[in-house]
Amino acid sequence: MHRKHLIAAVLLAATTTGALAPVAAARPSDPVQRQLDLLVERDGVPGALVHGGGRTRTAGVSDMVTGHHMIGAQGRFRLAGNTKAFTAAAVMRLVADGLMGLDDRAGTYVPQLAGRAVTVRQLLKQTSGLPEYVSLVDWSRAGTPQEYLALALGAEPAFEPGADWGYSDTNYLVLGMVIDRASGVGFRTYVERTILRPLHLDDTYWPAPGESVLRGPHARNYGVNPALPEAGVVDVTKLPGYEFGASGGLVSTPGDLNAFWNGLFGGRLLPAWALRLMTRDTTDVGGRDVYPAGSRYGYGVASVPLSCGGVYWGHGGDLPGDSVAGGRATGGRGTVTVYTTTWAGGGESLGHVQGAVDAALCAGGGRG
CATH class of the missing domain: 3.40.710.10 (DD-peptidase/beta-lactamase superfamily)
Structure with missing residues (x-):
């Protein structure tokens, strides 16, 4: 919409x-x-x-x-947006385990971003300039993360990477895809293994x-x-x-x-x-x-x-x-x-x- x-x-x-x-x-x-x-x-x-x-x-x-x-x-x-803290903690777990770096280019893990100067750190901090995808989606039908990211990449960036701050769900959409690639198990499974189970969050x-x-x-x-x-x-x-x-x-x-x-x-x-x-x-x-x-x-x-x-x-x-x-x-x-x-x-x-x-x-x- x-x-x-x-x-x-x-x-x-x-x-x-x-x-x-x-x-x-x-x-x-x-x-x-x-x-x-x-x-x-x-x-x-x-x-x-x-x-x-x-x-x-x-x-x-x-x-x-x-x-x-x-x-x-x-x-x-x-x-809703509180999910981002769980995703960010999962990213930092991967960083702590040496499976990725904060200054890695996001394109290393997400082919759609190949050639763009957006880093993992900028995604975490909401300083990438990637435009919001939520307002571009037709919510009457299901889509994939790749389709949603394509919508965002088809719009003008909000600003150059690192030049400003702007809240965008697209940053964490991408971080989910980064976790998929770096962990090898998918972001949902990785969050369950590294956050939900260790803290016994049985109702989450x-x-x-x-x-x-x-x-x-x-x-x-x-x-x-x-x-x-x-x-x-x-x-x-x-x-x-x-x-x-x-x-x-x-x-x-x-x-x-x-x-x-x-x-x-x-x-x-x-x-x-x-x-x-x-x-x-x-x-x-x-x-x-x-x-x-x-x-x-x-x-x-x-x-x-x-x-x-x-x-x-x-x-x-x-x-x-x-x-x-x-x-x-x-x-x-x-x-x-x-x-x-x-x-x-x-x-x-x-x-x-x-x-x-x-x-x-x-x-x-x-x-x-």
């Missing part, structure tokens, strides 16, 4: 879901709950959740037809080809289906998850995502020097995309300042049917995941999502 049509569809979702959402009772004494209630009452988010420190807070409903309470920490959801999985439903307990998701934007806001719980691939395809739970952040930043996946590169070789992205002032983007992870001092490290992800934010804070303040059942990646809703993360971590609600 053309980029401007995709943007219009997302804006439509953000402005029309308010008419459908239930009203939650305000609990002003709890700053975390207050942010969740604002998401439901003011922003029209059907359901929202904060999980950290062994505690789960919710607002709204998990199903707008039945009116059931919002699902808890056991619920599955699509990680890659959807199978053709699989559009979520396994296990989950909330319903609502938004504009990119394959049928003319239908307006609909139930988008079913989506082509397999096609989202290395840039956004994983499905997880709040507990598993928190365990991933703790495992990654706790040094259980990578040697210390590799983790330092991920978090110190960074770009100032404050005020760009969804990032507030003072944010920095590293290798598939970003730091966001906290109002109480320090930062938290994580990522974030948005689809027409959900938004996910959070990560692990410095200073021992813990780890938290925020999840909404519709797109909440802009305007006041984005502020309330980020506010929920900040309130939980600054109150110590992510510890434990």
Whole structure:
């Protein structure tokens, strides 16, 4: 779908879901709950959740037809852009094992990029200049990574490699193809072997080809289906998850995502020097995309300042049917995941999502 049509569809979702959402009772004494209630009452988010420190807070409903309470920490959801952190960790595992180098040309592993001066490091840092493929895809039919990359390569580069920063799912689409070649087993299998199994993330999985439903307990998701934007806001719980691939395809739970952040930043996946590169070789992205002032983007992870001092490290992800934010804070303040059942990646809703993360971590609600 053309980029401007995709943007219009997302804006439509953000402005029309308010008419459908239930009203939650305000609990002003709890700053975390207050942010969740604002998401439901003011922003029209059907359901929202904060999980950290062994505690789960919710607002709204998990199903707008039945009116059931919002699902808890056991619920599955699509990680969307948070998948990039798993992909980046897998790339750094290959680098640590000497199977590839950060300054290798991506064309060494991906023939479609032969002759282009794009490196693995630039893909990780979102500084390659490769244009976004998502807005060019016809989501009414399945495609291959090679087909999606061809769409991006047919468009004008956003900038010369290394000259600027620009968030693009194409970077991580390519990194999945790089892992395929360097590991010899495919990026999904490699992530399972090196990240999911070692951290015992038993509720996290890659959807199978053709699989559009979520396994296990989950909330319903609502938004504009990119394959049928003319239908307006609909139930988008079913989506082509397999096609989202290395840039956004994983499905997880709040507990598993928190365990991933703790495992990654706790040094259980990578040697210390590799983790330092991920978090110190960074770009100032404050005020760009969804990032507030003072944010920095590293290798598939970003730091966001906290109002109480320090930062938290994580990522974030948005689809027409959900938004996910959070990560692990410095200073021992813990780890938290925020999840909404519709797109909440802009305007006041984005502020309330980020506010929920900040309130939980600054109150110590992510510890434990």
